[in-house]
Amino acid sequence: MASLLLxxxxxxxxxxxxxxxxxxxxxxxxxxxxxxxxxHVVIGSLANASNGGQISSFSLNLQKWSSLISSQxxxxxxxxxxxxxxxxxxSSGFWxxxxxxxxxxxxxxxxxxxxxxxWEVTIDQNYFVNITTAVIIESTFQTIRANEKQINITINxxxxxxxALAKQIxxxxxxxxxxxxxxxxxxxxxxxxxxxxYLVSFVADIPSSSVAVSAQVIDQREIYAQANVTxxxx
Amino acid sequence: xxxxxxxxxxxxxxxxxxxxFVVVLIPITWPSSPDLxxxxxxxxxxxxxxxxxxxxxxxxxxxxxxxxxSIKQSLDILLPLGVSFNLTIYDxxxxxxxxxxxxxxxxxxxxxxxVQYACASQNLDVxxxxxxxxxxxxx
Numbered sequence: 001m002a003s004l005l006l007x008x009x010x011x012x013x014x015x016x017x018x019x020x021x022x023x024x025x026x027x028x029x030x031x032x033x034x035x036x037x038x039x040h041v042v043i044g045s046l047a048n049a050s051n052g053g054q055i056s057s058f059s060l061n062l063q064k065w066s067s068l069i070s071s072q073x074x075x076x077x078x079x080x081x082x083x084x085x086x087x088x089x090x091s092s093g094f095w096x097x098x099x100x101x102x103x104x105x106x107x108x109x110x111x112x113x114x115x116x117x118x119w120e121v122t123i124d125q126n127y128f129v130n131i132t133t134a135v136i137i138e139s140t141f142q143t144i145r146a147n148e149k150q151i152n153i154t155i156n157x158x159x160x161x162x163x164a165l166a167k168q169i170x171x172x173x174x175x176x177x178x179x180x181x182x183x184x185x186x187x188x189x190x191x192x193x194x195x196x197x198y199l200v201s202f203v204a205d206i207p208s209s210s211v212a213v214s215a216q217v218i219d220q221r222e223i224y225a226q227a228n229v230t231x232x233x234x
Numbered sequence: 235x236x237x238x239x240x241x242x243x244x245x246x247x248x249x250x251x252x253x254x255f256v257v258v259l260i261p262i263t264w265p266s267s268p269d270l271x272x273x274x275x276x277x278x279x280x281x282x283x284x285x286x287x288x289x290x291x292x293x294x295x296x297x298x299x300x301x302x303x304s305i306k307q308s309l310d311i312l313l314p315l316g317v318s319f320n321l322t323i324y325d326x327x328x329x330x331x332x333x334x335x336x337x338x339x340x341x342x343x344x345x346x347x348x349v350q351y352a353c354a355s356q357n358l359d360v361x362x363x364x365x366x367x368x369x370x371x372x373x
Contacts, residue, residue: 022273022347029281033288033352040291040356048358061360068326068352068362221291222358 025074031114034069034080035127038112041065042129046108047222049094050133058093059084062110069114076118085109102139104215104227107132133223134158139231141211144203151182151231153200155215163196167218171200174212180204209233273347276317280369283312284351294355297323297363302334310338318344318372324364331363344370 045058062082069080084093095107107130114125136156141149151173157166169190172179182188182202191199200215211231218224287293287308296305309319320337324330351365 022345025349026278026281029278029285030352032285033281036285036288037294037352037354037362040288040294040354041360041362043291043356044354044358044360047356048360051358053358057360064326064360065354065362068364072350072352072364074350221356 027075027116030072030074031125034114035112035129037065037069038062038080038082038110038127039129039131042108042110042131043221043223046094046106046131046133047224049108050096050106050224051218051222055092055094058108058110076116079115079117081113081115083111085111098226098228100212100228100230102137102227102229104135104137104217104225105132106223106225107134130160131221131223132158132160133164133217133219133221133225134161135215135217135225135227137213137215137227137229139211139213139229140234141231142234147205147207148203149206149211150203151201151211151213153213153215153231155198155200155217157196157198157217157219157225159219159221164219165194165196166198167220167222169198169200169218170216171202172214172216173202173204173206174214175204175206175208179214273345276347276369276371277349279313279317280319280347280349280367281351283309284349284353284365284367286312288351288353291356294353294361294363295357297331297353298355298357298359298361300331300333302332302336306336306338309336313369316372318370320368322366322368324366326362326364328364339372341368341370344372346370 041061045061048057049055066080066082069078072078089095089097090109093108093110095105097103097105109128109130111128112126116123136158137153139151139153141151143149153171155169157164170181172181182204186202186204188202212228213231214226214228216224216226284293305321309321313319318339318341320335320341322330323332346368347370348366348368351367353363353365355361
């Protein structure tokens with residue numbers, strides 16, 4: 001009987017006991033999370049600005065992130081400082097270029113200092129985040145008959161100078177002073193090589209002897225970039 | 235004459251009560267301290283799971299989309315079998331963001347390890363979050 005009571009008592013105690021909770025964070029992982037978050041903020045800000053959002057949101061987003069990190073006291077006093085790149089070609093941390101040479105860039109650059117202060121020691125960790133989406137296009141055309149032209153455009157999408165996939169590609173061609181979007185009536189086809197390279201082909205009625213084309217790309221990170229080029233006749 | 239049988243029963247009953255008191259008092263007086271090495275390993279595993287989910291911005295975007303099911307499913311895959319977790323997400327004003335619990339089982343009655351993680355979403359409207367993940371090894 002005593003054993004039975006004892007077992008029941010132990011079971012009730014074990015099930016109903018107060019849960020002990022130990023908070024364990026590693027500084028190494030925390031700093032890694034701070035760097036990752038900084039990168040995400042830069043990507044989000046560039047995506048917003050390249051899609052026509054406010055340039056000032058970059059600084060505001062970074063302030064929000066710095067403020068969140070500075071409110072963490074797991075290892076001492078945390079502070080995150082940031083500075084937007086102002087070195088040419090960057091301005092307010094951004095470089096947006098949509099040249100007529102077949103090259104388009106949307107880039108953001110920010111420098112960071114993570115400071116951890118304790119009673120005895122202060123550690124500074126400096127790092128930078130540079131996010132760049134670039135589009136490189138090359139185009140050729142062939143006159144089929146009269147004003148009808150067969151146009152080919154090769155589009156390469158790059159993230160941080162490495163091949164990247166596009167989420168959306170829009171192609172335009174210039175005809176009689178206006179920019180038009182080729183569709184199925186133009187026998188529009190797009191070939192995705194799966195390597196960040198795309199081949200766009202279409203037929204268009206263009207009276208002019210020169211053919212200007214433009215590619216507007218949104219990458220997987222929602223960053224917009226545009227490149228324009230004058231097509232070469234073959 | 236004294237009934238010796240009854241005397242022994244009384245002694246046995248007192249002994250049983252004494253044993254029960256001792257059993258109840260021991261854990262209260264000397265609570266078991268958590269195994270720190272094991273706890274640290276569990277904390278590292280949990281943080282690594284969150285980092286893995288955060289590397290390409292998935293974590294912040296899933297939070298921004300309020301996709302609690304996908305977060306739970308991802309953590310189920312990233313954490314080893316036998317690890318229970320409960321994740322709570324706070325915004326920059328420390329208000330709870332997740333309106334559903336993100337957990338795979340109840341942590342009651344377990345020695346819990348918790349980790350805190352800061353993250354940001356990388357979508358057009360950047361949001362920042364603090365995540366608190368409680369974990370326990372079950373079984």
